[in-house]
Amino acid sequence: MFLTDRKDPEELLFYQALSRWRGLDKNSEEHLWRLRRGAAGERTYDLLFDEAGHSNLYVFRDLYLQIEGSVTQYDTLIVSESGITVNEIKNFSGDYRVEGTTWYRGDYALPDDALSQLRRAVGKLLRLKRAVSFEFEVSGKLVFPHEEFRLSGGEGSLFQHLVMRYDMRRYFRSFENEYSGGCASELADVIERHIVPNPYFKLRVEFDMVRQGLYCGGCGSFRLEKQSFHHLCLSCGSRESNETHLVRAISDFKYLFGDLEMTSRRMMGFMGGAVNVRTLQRILNKYCDAAGRYKSSNYIFKYYDFTEAMKKEQNTRKYKDYLN
Structure with missing residues (x-):
């Protein structure tokens, strides 16, 4: 086994x-x-x-x-x-x-x-x-x-x-x-x-060295159009929920920036303000553990990566994704 x-x-x-x-x-x-x-x-x-x-x-x-x-x-x-x-x-x-x-x-x-x-x-x-x-x-x-x-x-x-x-x-x-x-x-x-744990993984990138926004899980394009509960990719036509996009961004943040604190303000900057603060806060509370002095100053992703999070939370997701 x-x-x-x-x-x-x-x-x-x-x-x-x-x-x-x-x-x-x-x-x-x-x-x-x-x-x-x-x-x-x-x-x-x-x-x-x-x-x-x-x-x-x-x-x-x-x-x-x-x-x-x-x-x-x-x-x-x-x-x-x-x-x-x-x-x-x-x-x-x-x-x-x-x-x-x-x-x-x-x-x-x-x-x-x-x-x-x-x-x-x-x-x-x-x-x-x-x-x-x-x-x-x-x-x-x-x-x-x-x-x-x-x-x-x-x-x-x-x-x-x-x-x-x-x-x-x-x-x-x-x-x-x-x-x-x-x-x-x-x-x-x-x-x-x-x-x-793996003691050898030390790769990091500076926060200001990456672009801002969200990208399509189908083709990788950042050319997205915001809809009510989804983002439409203008390059390939895929449509993914706000939740999917946010969880992908949270997972990428974890691996790109290492020990850098994940705060709601920093995540808003990372995503280029692609969603409103209330939506982001709901997803952070669902997929992360709150840490820090005030229990909401920074967040730690509860899952290993985006794939694990999507698999374990698939029954709690309200909106579907449509990838081309």
Whole structure:
């Protein structure tokens, strides 16, 4: 069973928001593309794992573990009575080759050796093993979910650590005879005690460095026409409720500005006064927790991102959206 959610990385949410509110240079656009590709690979992985079934396992996704004073990120940890299996997901596409310990895409040498990354991740869990009072095994695989990934070169032993797209279903079915008993439950508890928030996300932008207004969730245009309870996109014809627009802006504010206090006055400036204060205040009270000395001086978004908020509040929303 999946014990943790797979969410879009904070870095991805930052660059997606920045691409709308300020725009990106070429290097940042390429980085955003890589982040989106990585997230797509993780969704493919989860879908195929779901199809194979995992109710007999404890599966942790997208987590950070603090072990011996340092923090390591893991794409997936599969826990059973046999121990922990690390799955690092690499959504590479195209032709790659390995020479020695160096991975190449064409003539370009990748800065990081994927197998060495996996070994470091496994090594951290072996250190965790020394810190607890029972024995368990740790193993790992690099999983490549893209159908157009091809790899050549390398020693034969390299491929023992890899799972290609065509072999993923068989790989997941290999866990059918595993089970999660008392040892697995205790091991899952140990992992949960070591989970920490992402300490590496530090990206921020200055408040005055972005444009003001609201943008269409369909095409990204800021050319909106205000109606009674919706905004009409003059570029693509999509019509979204005021609530949808405000929640998207609140989520983007969170990832663009970090610790900057979210006040109603600051949000009005961020949105260019696109809605009246009463509407904004109602949405802030619904989707945020009030904080500060007077309980209304600033707000903290209650949800991870716009997608989570829309999903959890879908039954309380009065007006529908119409995207083209």
